[in-house]
Amino acid sequence: MTVVCKNATHESFSTSRRIQSTDEPTIVASKRLVNSVPGTTSLAQGIVHWAPPQQALDRVAKALADPTATGIHSYGPDEGNPALREALRHKLVHKNNLPGYDVCVTAGANQAFTNIVLAFLDPSDSIVLWLPYYFNHQMSIQMCGGGDNIIYGPCDPVTFHPNLDWLEKLLTDNGDINTDGEEKNKRKIPKMIVITNPCNPTGVLLSKEELDRAASLCAKAGAWLVLDNTYEEFVFDDREHYCPAGDNVLHLFSFSKAYGMMGWRVGYIAYPEDGSGKIASELLKVQDTIPICVVQISQQAALGALEAGSAWVSEQVEGLKINRKVILDALEPVGTLGSGIAGGEGAIYLWAKLPEGCEDDNLVVEWLVKKHKVCLIPGTACGVPGHVRIGFANMEPVKCAEAAERLKAGMLELAEHGIAIVKKELA
Structure with a gap:
C-alpha cells in the first residue's frame, strides 16, 4: 500500500538520529571560512605539499x-x-x-x-x-x-x-x-x-x-x-x-x-x-x-x-623541520614546547593552548581568518576547548614562513589583549 503525505513540507521528513547526532565535519567548516576571506592561508587540513613519487x-x-x-x-x-x-x-x-x-x-x-x-x-x-x-x-x-x-x-x-x-x-x-x-x-x-x-x-x-x-x-x-x-x-x-x-x-x-x-x-x-x-x-x-x-x-x-619506499618519504619529511621551526617560533607569544605547546615529535601538527579566557576557540579561529588571514583547527573539534591544532606540512617553506608571520601577529595580539579584542573586532 502506498502512503501519500498530504500537504507535506520538507520539514515533514527527517534524517536518521544517528546522523543528526554526528558532529559537523570541521574541515568542511574550515574550508568554508577560508573561502569567505580571499587571500587566507590555511594551516588547518592535514595534507602534505608534495606529489606522489x-x-x-x-x-x-x-x-x-x-x-x-x-x-x-x-x-x-x-x-x-x-x-x-x-x-x-x-x-x-x-x-x-x-x-x-x-x-x-x-x-x-x-x-x-x-x-x-x-x-x-x-x-x-x-x-x-x-x-x-x-x-x-x-x-x-x-x-x-x-x-x-x-x-x-x-x-x-x-x-x-x-x-x-x-x-x-x-x-x-x-x-x-x-x-x-x-x-x-x-x-x-x-x-x-x-x-x-x-x-x-x-x-x-x-x-x-x-x-x-x-x-x-x-x-x-x-x-x-x-x-x-x-x-x-x-x-x-x-x-x-x-x-x-x-x-x-x-x-x-x-x-x-x-x-x-x-x-x-x-x-x-x-x-x-x-x-x-x-x-x-x-x-x-x-x-x-x-x-x-x-x-x-x-x-x-x-x-x-x-x-x-621509506627512503623517498624520509627526504620529504626532512624538509618539514623548517616548517615546524617557523610555526613553533610563531607560537612563542602563547607558549613553548612543554609549556602551552605540545607535539613536534611526530605527525604534522602542533597543539597550542590559547591564552586564559580564550576557551571559545571557534571564535578565535574566525577572528584569525578575518583579521590575520590564517586558518587553524579549533580544539573544540577535538573535544578540548581553548586550544588550536596547527598543521605545518601543506606548503613549502617559503609559503609556510609567510603563514607563520600572520599566525605570530595573531598570537601576539591574543597574548596582549585576550578574548576582548576578538569579541570587539568581530562585533
Whole structure:
C-alpha cells in the first residue's frame, strides 16, 4: 500500500538520529571560512605539499597505456590487489615487525576505521578515545550509533601522552563477574581502545613501553586495541615509530600523507591472522557493502609508491623541520614546547593552548581568518576547548614562513589583549 503525505513540507521528513547526532565535519567548516576571506592561508587540513613519487605515476601511466590491462576498469578483489597485498605483508614484516598479520586495502584510513567500527562494535559497546581525539574517529562512531558510549580518556595536561594508569583502572575495576562466568551487571569494560600514533591532533609520539603496556592491558581485559598509524613515517629528532603485535591489536595505515596521495584514497587494515579467516570474513562484509573494492588504478599508484619506499618519504619529511621551526617560533607569544605547546615529535601538527579566557576557540579561529588571514583547527573539534591544532606540512617553506608571520601577529595580539579584542573586532 502506498502512503501519500498530504500537504507535506520538507520539514515533514527527517534524517536518521544517528546522523543528526554526528558532529559537523570541521574541515568542511574550515574550508568554508577560508573561502569567505580571499587571500587566507590555511594551516588547518592535514595534507602534505608534495606529489606522489615518480614510481607511482609511472605505474599508473603504464597501466592506462596497456590495452590488455582491462581489469583496471572493472571490480577487483574486495580485499585488494593481490600484488599490493603481498607487498604490504612484506612491509608489515620487515618495517613494522608484524609477522602473522594480513591486510585489507581500503579507501583511505578513515574508511579503514569505519570498517573496524562496523565489524567489531555493536552500538551498545563502549570505546575509548583520548582527549584530544581525531574528529573523524568520533564522527565514525557516532554515525554507527555508538556516540553515547564513547569514554573519553585523559591525557597528561603538559605532554598530552595518554594516562595509562587511568586506562588500567578502567580496564580492571569494572565488569563485575559471577563465579559461573555470567555478568552480574552490565559490562562496563570498553570493547575497544583507540590510539593514534603519532597523534592527530597533538603531534605526540608514544614510546614502545607505552604502546606495549596499552596492548597488554587491553589483552588482559579482552579489549581490542586499534592503532591508527597514518603518520608512521612522520617522526622527528631521531625518534622511532613502533607497532605492537597481538591477537587483539589492529593497525590502520595510509598512503595519503607519506606519499602525497590524499586524493587517490588508499589505506589498509592490518589484522592478526590466526588461520581461521574469521576477522577477514567479517571485514569483507563491510568492504563489499561500501566500496566493494578500492579504485584499481589507485592501487597501482600504491604499488609504485612502495617501490619508492621509506627512503623517498624520509627526504620529504626532512624538509618539514623548517616548517615546524617557523610555526613553533610563531607560537612563542602563547607558549613553548612543554609549556602551552605540545607535539613536534611526530605527525604534522602542533597543539597550542590559547591564552586564559580564550576557551571559545571557534571564535578565535574566525577572528584569525578575518583579521590575520590564517586558518587553524579549533580544539573544540577535538573535544578540548581553548586550544588550536596547527598543521605545518601543506606548503613549502617559503609559503609556510609567510603563514607563520600572520599566525605570530595573531598570537601576539591574543597574548596582549585576550578574548576582548576578538569579541570587539568581530562585533
